[in-house]
Every structure is written in structure tokens, then in C-alpha cells.
Amino acid sequence: MSDTAAGLLQLVVLLVLLAAAWRPLGDWMAHVYTTEHHWRVERVIYRVGRVDPDSDQRAGTYALAVLAFSLVGVLLVYAIQRLQGFLPLDATAGGDAKGAVDPAVAFNTAISFVTNTNWQSYVPESTMSHVSNAAALAVQNFVSAAVGMAVAVALVRGFVRSRSGRIGNAWVDITRGLVRVLVPMATVLAVALVACGVVMSLRTGLTLTAADGSTHPAAIGPVASQEAIKELGTNGGGILNANSAHPFENPNGLSNLLEILAMLIIPVALTRTFGRMVGSIRQGVSLLAVMTVLWGGMLAVIWAAEAHAPGATGSGLEGKEARFGIPSSALFADTSTGTSTGAVNSLHDSYTAFGGGGTLLNMLFGELSPGGVGTGLYSILVIAIIAVFLAGLMVGRTPELLGKSLGRREVTCAAVVVLVMPTLVLLGTGAAVVLPGTAGALTNSGPHGLSEVLYAFASAANNNGSAFGGLTATSPFFQIALGAAMLFGRFLPILAVLALAGLLSAQPRRAESAGTLRTGTPLFAGLVTATVVLVSAITFLPALALSPIAEGLAASAQIGALP
Amino acid sequence: MTTTIDPTTDTIADAAAEAPRTPVLRGLLRQLGPALRLMLVATVLLGVVHPAVVWGISRVPGLHGPAEGSTTAAGASTLIGIDPVPADPAADPWFHLRPSASAPETATAGLGPADPSTSGGSNLATTAEGLARAVAERRTVVAGREGVAPAAVPDDAVTASASGLDPDISPAYAALQVPRVARVTGLPVAQVRALVADATDGRVLGVLGEPTVNTTELNAALVAARPGLR
Numbered sequence: 001m002s003d004t005a006a007g008l009l010q011l012v013v014l015l016v017l018l019a020a021a022w023r024p025l026g027d028w029m030a031h032v033y034t035t036e037h038h039w040r041v042e043r044v045i046y047r048v049g050r051v052d053p054d055s056d057q058r059a060g061t062y063a064l065a066v067l068a069f070s071l072v073g074v075l076l077v078y079a080i081q082r083l084q085g086f087l088p089l090d091a092t093a094g095g096d097a098k099g100a101v102d103p104a105v106a107f108n109t110a111i112s113f114v115t116n117t118n119w120q121s122y123v124p125e126s127t128m129s130h131v132s133n134a135a136a137l138a139v140q141n142f143v144s145a146a147v148g149m150a151v152a153v154a155l156v157r158g159f160v161r162s163r164s165g166r167i168g169n170a171w172v173d174i175t176r177g178l179v180r181v182l183v184p185m186a187t188v189l190a191v192a193l194v195a196c197g198v199v200m201s202l203r204t205g206l207t208l209t210a211a212d213g214s215t216h217p218a219a220i221g222p223v224a225s226q227e228a229i230k231e232l233g234t235n236g237g238g239i240l241n242a243n244s245a246h247p248f249e250n251p252n253g254l255s256n257l258l259e260i261l262a263m264l265i266i267p268v269a270l271t272r273t274f275g276r277m278v279g280s281i282r283q284g285v286s287l288l289a290v291m292t293v294l295w296g297g298m299l300a301v302i303w304a305a306e307a308h309a310p311g312a313t314g315s316g317l318e319g320k321e322a323r324f325g326i327p328s329s330a331l332f333a334d335t336s337t338g339t340s341t342g343a344v345n346s347l348h349d350s351y352t353a354f355g356g357g358g359t360l361l362n363m364l365f366g367e368l369s370p371g372g373v374g375t376g377l378y379s380i381l382v383i384a385i386i387a388v389f390l391a392g393l394m395v396g397r398t399p400e401l402l403g404k405s406l407g408r409r410e411v412t413c414a415a416v417v418v419l420v421m422p423t424l425v426l427l428g429t430g431a432a433v434v435l436p437g438t439a440g441a442l443t444n445s446g447p448h449g450l451s452e453v454l455y456a457f458a459s460a461a462n463n464n465g466s467a468f469g470g471l472t473a474t475s476p477f478f479q480i481a482l483g484a485a486m487l488f489g490r491f492l493p494i495l496a497v498l499a500l501a502g503l504l505s506a507q508p509r510r511a512e513s514a515g516t517l518r519t520g521t522p523l524f525a526g527l528v529t530a531t532v533v534l535v536s537a538i539t540f541l542p543a544l545a546l547s548p549i550a551e552g553l554a555a556s557a558q559i560g561a562l563p
Numbered sequence: 564m565t566t567t568i569d570p571t572t573d574t575i576a577d578a579a580a581e582a583p584r585t586p587v588l589r590g591l592l593r594q595l596g597p598a599l600r601l602m603l604v605a606t607v608l609l610g611v612v613h614p615a616v617v618w619g620i621s622r623v624p625g626l627h628g629p630a631e632g633s634t635t636a637a638g639a640s641t642l643i644g645i646d647p648v649p650a651d652p653a654a655d656p657w658f659h660l661r662p663s664a665s666a667p668e669t670a671t672a673g674l675g676p677a678d679p680s681t682s683g684g685s686n687l688a689t690t691a692e693g694l695a696r697a698v699a700e701r702r703t704v705v706a707g708r709e710g711v712a713p714a715a716v717p718d719d720a721v722t723a724s725a726s727g728l729d730p731d732i733s734p735a736y737a738a739l740q741v742p743r744v745a746r747v748t749g750l751p752v753a754q755v756r757a758l759v760a761d762a763t764d765g766r767v768l769g770v771l772g773e774p775t776v777n778t779t780e781l782n783a784a785l786v787a788a789r790p791g792l793r
Contacts, residue, residue: 253772
């Protein structure tokens with residue numbers, strides 16, 4: 001069988017599994033976030049946390065709870081990294097102590113993991129101990145995912161509730177997301193990954209013997225438990241530097257498919273949860289259609305570009321693993337950048353201009369194809385609001401979505417969400433490019449060098465975390481600028497989304513009238529898709545023209561890299 | 564007054580009434596207690612108990628070996644590849660791996676043993692001059708070693724993997740090395756081909772991933788067939 005045919009069949013297997021999970025998981029999550037019944041273990045957690053699980057919060061309180069939780073997370077992750085030298089299991093493969101993590105790296109990493117980004121400005125094998133990985137970083141992999149889901153659900157409640165102004169209880173939403181969704185799924189996946197061959201060891205190193213008899217110290221660690229939530233929570237931060245390209249994190253075609261499935265399953269099923277909660281499954285289906293078109297379209301671009309990579313540089317196999325080849329690498333890259341995960345099973349920096357550009361564009365769309373857990377759903381709902389508003393302007397109909405009118409304040413909130421990311425990306429990239437130290441931080445020059453910087457800020461501001469790894473982002477400028485991009489890229493949209501949820505919840509829910517633009521239709525899905533593409537094209541075309549587009553045109557004209 | 568207010572209830576309006584200048588800050592402070600307590604609970608349950616449970620499950624027979632790195636009795640890992648170095652380059656008995664970005668700098672363009680204490684690739688762009696040069700160099704070295712035309716060398720042989728530790732090569736690259744390995748080891752070509760076939764894995768379930776030859780298994784099989792090799 002040709003690799004293209006096998007790749008297409010693999011795609012079918014993936015889509016069938018997703019389709020099978022969509023309904024039960026989506027309905028389960030709708031139940032989790034709407035039932036009034038608390039599990040016993042949850043009651044214990046609420047008692048320990050001293051929170052009243054039956055209080056219904058306004059947007060302001062909900063937002064403050066999310067901010068306080070994240071602030072505590074940043075401080076705790078920073079502290080554990082700085083105290084790493086006093087904690088056990090901090091040896092490298094060679095037996096040296098890793099000691100405390102450097103303050104700039106610890107600062108950047110704390111923000112990175114709390115914001116669900118998982119940008120890594122360090123080499124894990126020589127920097128991060130098993131304890132820091134498990135007790136600091138993996139914990140944030142869980143809770144940051146639960147926070148994303150909570151914010152999405154709060155926004156959906158804004159549409160559902162009438163004249164309320166209240167949007168749920170942040171502590172309950174976070175706890176339930178963990179106890180009833182993320183932890184059970186991550187445990188099952190972790191065991192499945194161990195069965196595939198993913199390592200789960202408490203040793204800090206093992207001595208490997210090569211065929212010639214020479215011995216080599218190798219890094220190993222408790223990978224499987226973290227690998228599962230890394231993909232399931234669309235986090236992406238690896239225990240090993242090569243991430244999901246490392247055989248210990250992703251040993252074969254089956255583990256690869258499971259990891260891809262894990263990245264997609266929750267963001268995809270949340271569209272069903274949304275439809276269920278608003279009482280119209282087709283509303284969810286139309287959002288899923290938008291996500292699918294964008295994800296599928298970018299997959300086609302990345303796959304085709306890599307399959308036609310020039311032979312003089314190895315036909316696209318530089319930076320790819322033999323067991324994955326081009327189809328399984330392209331599928332992983334598209335999924336990882338489309339879900340805000342940022343895990344890699346191949347090096348995006350070594351992709352062709354248009355293949356790598358595809359992964360970049362996936363992030364610049366705003367992480368909604370299908371986006372991160374929760375973040376994908378609220379991002380696409382915000383775009384739907386913008387689409388309704390634009391369509392309302394064009395045809396003179398009342399801007400209304402799901403029975404809620406979209407007035408000045410609602411649209412302002414949506415506009416804030418849409419504008420934060422481009423502002424951070426373009427300002428950050430612009431500042432980096434004019435700084436004299438940046439050229440020295442790049443592996444590649446010319447348009448591809450600009451791509452490395454643009455990719456870094458797109459990844460940070462979208463909380464993706466994948467990298468064009470050729471950029472050495474360890475200078476104080478990059479640590480601070482990318483840290484700020486991750487922080488603002490996460491919390492400014494969350495604050496605007498929660499404000500929006502509060503405004504919508506306070507409104508009465510109106511019945512559809514003849515003047516209402518009908519949503520949940522193929523036409524509306526097309527409108528939302530066009531809005532995504534237009535907004536990102538208008539914002540980023542100039543920057544993209546100078547980076548992947550220039551590189552691709554130069555390569556196809558066989559001019560080679562510009563000096 | 565503040566002690567009687569439940570931290571989770573809506574206190575924005577109340578807080579504003581009490582301290583009109585900093586309602587947001589007071590609201591945030593009020594949430595910090597629950598936030599800290601719940602984060603500590605999460606750290607214990609998700610950061611200690613959860614990995615311990617997964618580790619415990621991974622101790623059952625059958626999962627224990629993979630969980631500890633899939634190492635063989637000879638101390639090699641079937642998941643990680645480290646390119647063997649021949650004692651005499653003119654009589655090279657080994658099946659060689661793909662180039663690695665963590666190979667020693669003395670190796671030609673990454674054609675040498677990887678360093679498994681770290682991992683990663685070159686990150687060179689397809690338009691980078693350095694990549695075209697490295698690919699050309701590797702092609703020349705591999706073609707010379709196998710005694711074939713440069714055009715006959717498969718692409719995976721001349722490209723560094725993403726992890727630098729890729730144990731797998733394409734069936735085409737394995738086939739290219741069979742004549743030399745048979746000649747140097749003195750094993751019949753048919754037997755070497757059979758060893759390659761034993762070390763070849765098809766796609767998982769027929770469609771997942773790519774067909775590969777595991778060089779750790781293959782070179783171990785060579786040592787088993789010719790114990791004097793090492």
C-alpha cells in the first residue's frame with residue numbers, strides 16, 4: 001500500500017473514532033456541567049477548599065476565582081522549580097544534579113504551564129526533575145485544561161440563562177471537569193500508552209548498550225502519566241526535549257494515533273455539549289463543521305506541501321521520524337497546531353515553507369480548528385458573534401445569536417477577544433525583529449528566520465506552545481516578551497469572555513423572529529468560516545507575505561534562500 | 564465583618580460597598596484562600612497520587628518492560644537507536660541508522676552515535692543552505708560505504724530524525740545495506756535478508772504509521788548469528 005493510501009485510511013480510522021466518541025462524551029460533559037448533584041469526592045474537595053458549591057456566581061466573581069487560581073498556580077510552579085535542588089529525583093541521565101531551575105526559565109515556564117501553553121525555553125532532560133514535571137507541570141496540565149473548559153461552559157450558560165446575570169460556580173466547574181472528565185480519561189489513556197510502549201519509570205537514567213558494545217546514559221522518566229494529560233488537555237509540554245517525536249513518548253503508529261485522538265476528542269465533543277446545553281444540537285454541529293473544514297483544509301495544505309518537499313534536502317524527511325513518515329507527521333502537526341496543544345512528533349521548523357506556514361496559520365486563525373479544550377469552543381463562539389454582527393450590518397437584520405441580542409457592549413467584548421492575539425503577535429514580532437540580538441538567536445536566515453520569530457509569538461499569544469525549534473528563546477527579551485504574550489493571550493480573552501457571559505446571562509432570552517438571522521445552518525457555518533479566514537488574512541497577510549509566502553515563492557522559483 | 568462572608572458567594576457588590584476604592588483587589592484576595600487550598604489538593608491528587616497509580620499499574624507483568632524503556636537482555640533499547648561504530652571502517656558489519664543531530668561533532672554530518680541523554684533535531688529549514696550541504700555529504704558517505712550510486716541512497720538515510728534517537732530505518736535503506744553486511748560478516752545474503760525481515764514491522768493495524776526496520780533488533784540478531792562481531 002502506498003503511504004498516501006495508508007495515510008488516508010488512517011484518517012478515516014481517526015474520524016470514525018471521533019464520530020463514535022462525539023455523542024456520548026459531549027452528552028456526558030453537558031450532564032457534568034448542568035447537574036445539581038455533587039459526587040461524594042467532590043464534596044470532600046469543596047469542604048477542604050472551604051467553598052460553597054451551591055452558590056451561583058456573577059461574572060466578576062467567576063473571573064476573580066479563575067485569576068486567583070491561576071495566580072496561585074504560577075507562584076507554586078515557580079517555587080517548586082526554584083526548590084528543585086532540595087527535592088528528590090533531580091539527577092540527569094549522567095547522574096549530575098539538575099539543581100534549581102534558572103529564575104528566568106522558571107518564570108517563563110510557570111506562566112507557560114498555567115496558561116495551557118507549554119512553551120518550553122529549556123531542555124527538559126537537563127533542566128526539569130521528575131518531581132517538577134509531575135507535581136508542578138503535570139498538575140497545571142490538568143487544571144489549566146479544566147479552567148479552559150469552565151470558561152467555555154460559563155459562556156454557554158450566558159446563552160442559556162435568561163435575566164440571571166449569574167454564570168455558574170468556577171470552583172464547581174473546575175472540580176467537576178477534573179474529577180468527572182479529565183482524570184478518568186487521562187488515566188485510561190496513560191495505561192493504554194504504557195501498553196503501546198511509552199515509558200513510565202521513576203529512574204532518572206538508564207545505561208544503554210549499543211550494538212558495538214559501547215554504553216550510553218539515556219534519559220528516562222515518568223512519561224506516560226504526563227503524556228496522557230499533555231495531549232488530552234491540549235497542553236503539549238514534553239518530559240523529553242524531542243516531545244512526541246521521542247520514541248519514549250510516542251513509540252509507534254498506534255501511540256501516535258491515540259495521541260492525535262486525545263488532542264481532538266474533548267474540543268470536538270464540546271460542540272455537542274454546547275448544542276445540548278442550548279437545546280439545539282444543530283447549533284453545535286454547525287460549529288463542528290467550521291472546525292472540520294479549517295482543520296481538514298490545513299491538513300491538505302501541510303500534507304501536500306511535505307509530500308512535495310525538494311529531494312535535495314531529503315524529500316521532507318529531515319526532522320521526521322521513520323515510523324511516522326510524512327502522512328502521520330502532517331496529521332499530528334495539523335492537529336497539534338489546530339488544537340492549541342503544541343506537541344510535536346516532527347520538527348515544524350524543518351517543514352517546507354508552505355507546510356510550516358500551514359502550522360503557523362492554524363495558530364493565527366485563533367486556535368479554533370477545533371482549538372484547545374474549552375478555549376476552542378469559546379473562541380469560535382466569539383467569532384460566531386462577530387459573524388452575526390457583520391452579517392447584521394450587511395443585510396440590516398438584528399444582530400442576534402441564540403435569542404440574545406448583540407449590542408454595543410457584547411460586540412465590544414467579542415472584539416477584545418479577537419484583537420488581543422494579533423496585537424500581541426505583531427507587536428512582539430516587530431519588537432523582536434528590530435532588536436540586534438535576535439539574528440543570533442535564529443538557526444535559519446532570511447524569510448524563514450522571520451517565520452521562526454513570528455511562529456514563537458503566534459504560539460505564545462495563542463497558548464499553543466509548539467515552536468520552530470531553531471529559535472533560541474533564552475535571552476531575557478524572549479523570556480519576558482513571550483511570557484507576557486502567554487499571560488495576556490490567555491487572560492485578557494478569558495476576562496472578556498466571562499464579561500460577555502455575564503452580559504448575555506443578564507439578558508432575557510428572546511424567541512426567534514422573522515428578523516433573526518438563522519444560525520445552525522450550512523450558510524451560517526460558511527459565514528463563520530469566512531469570518532475566521534478574513535479576520536486572520538486582513539491581520540496577518542503582510543507578515544505572512546514576508547515569511548512563509550516569500551520563502552515558498554523563492555523556493556519554487558529555485559532562487560534558494562534569500563541572503 | 565469579612566469573616567462572615569462566604570468566599571464563593573457574590574461579594575462584588577458587598578465588597579464595593581465596604582471598600583469602594585479597591586473592590587477588584589478585595590474580591591481577588593477573598594478568592595485566594597480557596598484557590599490556594601484547592602491548588603494544594605490538586606497538587607497532591609494529580610501530581611503525586613495520579614502518577615503513582617499509573618506507575619503502579621505499569622508494574623504488572625507485560626507492562627513493566629515497556630515502562631522501563633523496553634531494554635533487551637543485552638542492555639539495548641528497542642525503542643532507541645544508537646548508531647554502532649565499526650572497529651575497522653573498511654570492514655563495517657553493522658546496519659547503520661539515520662543521521663542524528665546529537666552525534667559527535669567529529670562524525671560526518673551527523674552520521675554517528677546519538678547521545679540519548681538528550682534528544683532533538685537540526686531544525687534546519689528546507690531552504691537552508693546548510694541542510695542541502697549536509698544531505699549531499701551524507702549521500703556521498705553512505706553511497707561510498709555501500710558501493711552504490713548516490714541516487715540509489717534512500718531519503719531516510721540522508722536526513723536526521725526529529726528525536727535524533729530514531730531506531731528505525733526504511734526497508735529500502737535496510738535492503739541497501741544487506742550486501743555489505745553479508746560480505747563483511749560472512750553470512751549468506753539470504754540469511755541476512757531473513758534477519759531484516761524478522762526485524763521489519765509493517766504499519767500497525769495495516770494503516771497506522773510507516774513500515775520500518777528496527778536496527779536495535781537487527782544488529783542484535785547479527786551479533787547472535789556471529790558472536791565474534793562485537
